[in-house]
Amino acid sequence: MSGSTETFVPAPVAAVWEFLTDVTRVPEWEVSVGSIDDVDGEGRPGRVWEGRAPEKRPDGRPLTLKPQYRRRVVELMEAEEPGRVTWRSSYPDVAHRGPTQTTFVLAPTTGGTQITVTTSWARSRGWRRIVGLPFRPLVKFIVWLSLFQTGGAISRAFR
Template sequence: MSKFVLAAQTSQSLSLAAMEEASRAGLRVADLEHLFLALVISDQAAGGSLRSMGIDIDGARRAVEEAHAAQLASLGIEASFPEAGRIVFHETDGYDWSKRAYDLIARSVDKDKNGDAAAVLRELVSEPSGLIANILERLGTTPQAVLEHLDRFDAAAERTATRPAKVKGRVSGSIETFVPAPIDGVWQFLVDPERIPDWEMSVGSIDHVVQGFTPGMVWQGLAPESRPDGKPVNVKPRFRRRSIELVTAHQPERIAWSFTYPDAPESSAILTEFILVNTTGGTQVQISKSWSRRPGWRRLVALPLRPLQKFIVWITLFQTGGAVSRAFR
């Protein structure tokens, strides 16, 4: 993966998580503390390093709240922040980075820095305001200890990194996401047909859900009529219905769903597969989507569209991963 692609994907994933965390407090500007929270749940080595130090999302949130309260008290202000609620980022708009957070992320791609989450974390723990150092102190550690642990963890992760195998004759894509929940709970969420609308953006509702879920069972889904922010969705009639088949359900490590459009028989079935691995602080989830390539002349016509196709696959995977993580935060 090129430095540009890695930095862009890192920025996108950290932006989503940080702004989701800001939205819990009714804020529209994500600052350094929200970037720190995003790094705690990052699927990259930076997140794994923090979690292996015993820093989880609940503890990090408490430390941020305590740091804010202490800062107000030091100014002689007796006030309390409103209690954080659920994530509403996907239902609202108007979010942005603070200038200092934006500049910090930009520095993570300077010169010989590659712009991954580890580079962002190294910049963050060295920021001069003292906010992150204060938060880390409340978590029982220091910026220096975080940097030293990250160096060891990052090197080990690079040695053991693997790439998913490509399947001949199929268009495919894969990403990983960290979910701050036990593996059994994540598996139950992903295998439940009623929860499909929570992570599959093209499905708004499921008809006639029956008890139990056995491979080979098929459900009918309907396209959403509106987005989470309330804006209407225009869907062509032949793409309104989806047949959804549970292909694989191996507890607790693997689930696969097949999605087809019964009113558009020329379209390919899309296979969405989840592979779950128990990890420190939660579950690492690999999400893959694949479908058959068009044969003959249609495949040749589609060749110039491959880069756009890859981008669309990544965006849909990114949305799915974000939705799964959000369901447990």
């Protein structure tokens, strides 16, 4: 299952690429990651970090999460300067959830950078797939909403 959207960022491609390959900046565009542990060293493809879910909403109210959704593994899969960055993330404490992969394709345009954001993940198998079929339109809407939030967050970082 996957979804894709485009967004404009008012910054040069090199600056956007730096932003998207910096693991310390992941919480700024990934809603499910509030912080990254152990960020020493450089970010290179294949490097894995552990993230923590945010503890508070943007308005300051506390978030209640099930314990298995508090930890998130984040991996930089691909960083082809200056045009492509791919991150993979997963919940290591949830057996039935596969990893999510987010790819950013950068292209220079007048006044900034055009980003194509694509998110994909493996579909559920077995009974979960059958039960999920009626919810497919809702899932597509949630994917679109998530992509829209990611693109907006990246664009806001450069305003």
